[in-house]
Amino acid sequence: MNIAVCVKQIPDPAAPGRLDPNTFNLVREGKLVMDDSDSYGVEMALQLVDRAGGGEVTLISMAPNGETSGLRTALAMGAAKAVLVSDPALGGSDALSTAKVLAAAILRNPFDMVITATESTDGYTGTVPVQIAEILGLPAVSFAKKVTLDGNKAMIERQSESGYDEVACELPAVVSVTAGVVEPRYPSFKGIMAAKSKPIETLSLSDLGLSADQVGAAGAREAIVSLRKAEARQAGQIIEDDGEAFAKIIEYLEQLKVV
Amino acid sequence: MDFELSQEQESFRKVVADFAESEIRPYVAKWDEEKIFPLDVVKKMGEMGLFGLIFPEEYGGSGADFTTLCIAIEELAKVDSSVAITLSAGVGLGASPIYHFGSDEQKATWLPKLCSGEILGAFGLTEPDGGSDAGSTTTKAEKVGEDEWLINGAKAYITNSGTEITGFIVVTADTEEGVTAFLVPYGTPGLVVEPPYRKIGWHASDTHGVVLQDVRVTSDSIVGTIGKGFAQFLATLDEGRIAIAALALGLIQGCRDESVSYAQSRHAFGGPIGRYQGVSFKCADMDVDVEVVRNLVYKAAWLRDSGRPFKREAAIAKLYSSEAAMRAAKDAVQIFGGAGYMDETPVARYYRDAKILEIGEGTSEVQRVVLSRMLGL
Structure with missing residues (x-):
């Protein structure tokens, strides 16, 4: 069982982010870290490979500046190796370009499944997983909250608004997993030391047979045309408890048809 | 001269810090109030390999140095001293005597379980x-x-x-x-x-x-x-002193960070209390002790890891850091005022947790005896 996991390296969410005033894209300077939402996919892949009794987890990532520290985190968790596509021409890539690059990188190694997060924490388009599946000509199962293997099939519980769907899917397939689906392990010191010597294959666009005009700002078909601040949430209603507050709260909940 | 930890040690520091933030901080007030030993968290620490850090891989350890263990203890103690002492004692008092003095059979029987955190x-x-x-x-x-x-x-x-x-x-x-x-x-x-x-x-x-x-x-x-039980014990004691100093280092940082944050948010006499020197100087003194203690802890750990004598430096680190921890906790409670005397505030817990550092693993007086003797007195 070989699984490719797409891992995005993003600016540290703990530090305040900044948008480029011209392109409205997030400024990606300095150190990047593994997107927390990808840690669930890494953990799920490690568990599936472990249960299958063999195989390995390969990380797939794309970053304009050759950054590897986020990948080292996932390697320390137990992934075997990583493929990093890094090329100055990738700056300003839209979701589809990203999917093209990741799909080409995924094809470098044999795989039975591709796992992604449902969306990244910095971009939030949520479209890349299905685009990868389309490019690779594979079935896509999004919002998986549980994945088990049954021979050459994946049995997947797919989160829906009202509950979950049970889906069976032939492999290979692209599966996007929701946060909280598994509990990502903390890397051990041994894992961190081992990650130091695990291979990260760094590729340029030409290594993947892609040209600069297909990707990055040059190839983007999607542009952010304007930007405005999210509306501040209205202040809630404050009920002072004069001994009868419960009645007002029940009345309010009844209005919402919650009770 | 080089004060840098390795890149891997820095990554490890971040992992332990994340662990402490996610797995300990949200629950620590409840554990403190209800006197709960957090078994699940201790098991997770075992899964992370914390209890086996300094032991060889053949026993399920990580083969890390003592400095790396100090990093883990420091990061845990920033958030909670209890969890930090559980690790420190589990390694230093539980596993180390077996590793250093146990028979091959004792090592084979007990060390793998100790390293994995399956037992303490x-x-x-x-x-x-x-x-x-x-x-x-x-x-x-x-x-x-x-x-x-x-x-x-x-x-x-x-x-x-x-x-x-x-x-x-x-x-x-x-x-x-x-x-x-x-x-x-x-x-x-x-x-x-x-x-x-x-x-x-x-x-x-x-x-x-x-x-x-x-x-x-x-x-x-x-x-x-x-007949050598006491001498054996003395040999492992010096390491434990560095570990307690690392714990004190974490506690002092916890006091400093809570104090600075409170000094910025709490207003009195028309402004944040941090603008009054009665408060800000206390925070500055805590920051001085963080730096001093950090240097004492990691110097002693480095000596130990380099195979050099470290008895004196371990005693100095233990003595100075535990007394600095008491000062920091006392000042942190003072900055919080009445709120600091209430168990709801973390600084009240730091205050209660600090005193034992001057007692356990050799009292301050014992450290002074060790140092006096080394001075020929």
Whole structure:
């Protein structure tokens, strides 16, 4: 069982982010870290490979500046190796370009499944997983909250608004997993030391047979045309408890048809 | 001259810090209030390999140096001293004596389980009538057969001695040939763990008295050499002092960070209290101690890891850091004022947790004795 996991390296969410005033894209300077939402996919892949009794987890990532520290985190968790596509021409890539690059990188190694997060924490388009599946000509199962293997099939519980769907899917397939689906392990010191010597294959666009005009700002078909601040949430209603507050709260909940 | 930790040590520091933020901070007030030993969290620490950090891979350890263990203790203690002492004692008192002095069979039997956190080991040295005078062991081990020993006595203030996963206690006992260390597995008839102590602090750490009534063990439970039990213990003590200093370092940082944040958000007399020097100077002094103690801890750990003598530096680090921790906790409570006296604030917990640092693993007075002797006095 070989699984490719797409891992995005993003600016540290703990530090305040900044948008480029011209392109409205997030400024990606300095150190990047593994997107927390990808840690669930890494953990799920490690568990599936472990249960299958063999195989390995390969990380797939794309970053304009050759950054590897986020990948080292996932390697320390137990992934075997990583493929990093890094090329100055990738700056300003839209979701589809990203999917093209990741799909080409995924094809470098044999795989039975591709796992992604449902969306990244910095971009939030949520479209890349299905685009990868389309490019690779594979079935896509999004919002998986549980994945088990049954021979050459994946049995997947797919989160829906009202509950979950049970889906069976032939492999290979692209599966996007929701946060909280598994509990990502903390890397051990041994894992961190081992990650130091695990291979990260760094590729340029030409290594993947892609040209600069297909990707990055040059190839983007999607542009952010304007930007405005999210509306501040209205202040809630404050009920002072004069001994009868419960009645007002029940009345309010009844209005919402919650009770 | 180089003060940099390795990139891997820095990555590890971040992992432990994340762990402490996610797995400890949200629950620590409850553990403190209800005196809960957080078994699930201790098990997770085992899965992360924290208990096996400094031991060789053949026993399930990580083969890391002592400096790396200090990093883990420091990061845990920034958030909670109880969890930090559980790790420090689990490694230094539970596993280290087995690793340093145990037979091959004892190592093979116990170290893998200790390294994985499946079990904790306890170390029984202190007795109800003898703390700093640790050589005056009244617990007796009598040879009663070809291969059998009978142990009687009582041990006091034993960390990790009453958890669900405590696997054994190593006790020092007086024999005809001098003080000897015996490993007594839990479940051995006559080994009685007393109810938990009511402590000022370290509420989420496990501490009991342990009584040995006609406990029978065989000769293969002797740890190290007959008659050398006390000397063996002294050899591992210096490492424990650095570990306590690392714990103090974490606590001082916790005090500083809570104090600075409170000084910025709490307003009085028309502005944040941090603009008054009565408050800001206390924070500045805490910051000085963070830096001083950091240098003492990691210098001592570095000496130890380089195979050089470190007795003096370990004593200095332990002495200075524990007294600095008391100062920082006292000042942090003062900055919080009335709120600081309430158990709801973290600084109240830091205050209660700090005092033991001047007592455990050699009191401040014992450290001064060590240093005075080294000065030829």
